[in-house]
Each structure stands twice: as C-alpha cells, then as structure tokens.
C-alpha cells in the first residue's frame with residue numbers, strides 16, 4: 100500500500116522536522132500511550148513558520164472542495180490557526196471567509212457573550228484545530244456551533260495521528276466523522292510522516308519505531 104504524499108503535507112513535515120516541532124523519542128500522550136513521536140504546533144511561532152503553516156492549511160482546505168462561510172478556531176490553540184488560515188485563503192485563493200473563536204470564560208461586561216468574531220447563526224462552519232487525539236476538544240467545538248445555530252460542514256486539523264480509540268477499531272477522526280457526518284481534512288497524517296521518513300532516508304531507527312507504534316495502535 101503506497102501513500103501519495105501531498106505537497107502541502109510534505110512541506111509541513113519538512114518544516115516541522117527542521118524546527119523541532121516534530122520530535123522523535125519517547126512521549127507520554129494525553130491518552131496515556133507512550134509515543135515515539137510528538138508534534139508540537141505551538142512551536143511554529145515565527146512569522147515565517149506561521150506563513151508556511153497557513154499555506155499548508157489553506158491548500159488542504161481548498162483542495163478538499165468544502166465550501167464554508169466561517170472558520171471556527173476553538174480556544175486556545177485554534178484561535179491563531181483560524182486567523183492565519185483565513186488570511187491565507189484570501190491571499191492565495193482569493194476566497195473570502197470569516198473567522199470566529201470562543202472564549203474559555205464567558206464575559207459579563209463589554210461586548211458580552213463567549214463568542215468573538217463572525218456570528219455563526221445560519222452560517223456554514225469549518226472547525227480548525229491542531230491535533231485530534233481522543234477528540235475531546237473537537238466535540239466541545241461541535242457543541243458550541245450547534246448552540247450558536249451554525250451548520251457544521253467540516254473539521255480541519257494539522258495532524259491526524261490515525262490511532263485506534265481506547266474501545267474499538269476506529270480512530271478518533273473516524274468516530275467524529277461518523278458522529279457528525281462531516282469530513283475531517285488533515286494536512287498530514289501519521290502515514291504521511293512514515294512515508295516522508297522512508298523517502299528522506301537516514302532516519303531508520305525513528306522509522307522502525309513509528310512502524311512498530313503504527314502496528315500496535317494504528318488504524319491504517
């Protein structure tokens with residue numbers, strides 16, 4: 100089985116490897132699993148890296164063909180992702196969309212409300228976030244959109260780890276797709292990282308560890 104590595108996935112993996120955003124070693128995940136790799140999107144904090152991240156997101160979203168009005172970035176990590184990707188969709192593809200995000204704490208003064216940015220009511224909404232592991236954060240975002248009267252049309256994330264959930268054969272992303280009925284657009288997947296390392300060469304040990312992890316926990 101071969102993986103067709105998309106140019107935007109390859110460029111995000113290459114950028115992440117070069118800036119220690121994608122690390123190899125031994126990492127304890129939120130799920131409690133010990134992973135041989137970890138992706139820390141928060142380390143993409145320079146203008147140059149944010150631009151590359153935004154380009155990768157915009158390309159993946161554009162290629163998916165999903166039509167939407169508002170990019171919703173759940174607090175906190177989704178907020179800058181929504182803003183930079185909104186700008187990049189305009190710059191690269193001439194697509195005008197709005198963005199919105201939630202506050203973690205509801206405000207009781209000033210403009211009020213827990214939502215900032217474009218109203219979601221009656222709008223087609225695409226959620227943007229960094230990594231989906233168990234999907235806790237994403238499910239909260241789905242609820243917010245429902246409460247605000249928005250129409251969820253898709254979810255996009257930088258990395259799909261493609262891991263089996265605790266109870267069952269499906270990954271969090273597969274379960275979310277089934278629950279919500281909308282597609283999850285991943286800029287890159289665990290399989291993409293494995294394919295990239297294979298082509299790049301010189302990282303045999305990391306590749307072997309990734310393969311072993313995939314065999315144990317992967318859905319692909």
Ligand code: OMP
Pocket residue numbers: 127128129130136137138139140176229230231232233234235236237271
């Ligand atoms: P869920 O809310 O359970 O889907 O977990 C998503 C979170 O996993 C992210 O927001 C990160 O805190 C964390 N994470 C990463 O950022 N990168 C990884 O490679 C793996 C994890 C993780 O802990 O599973």
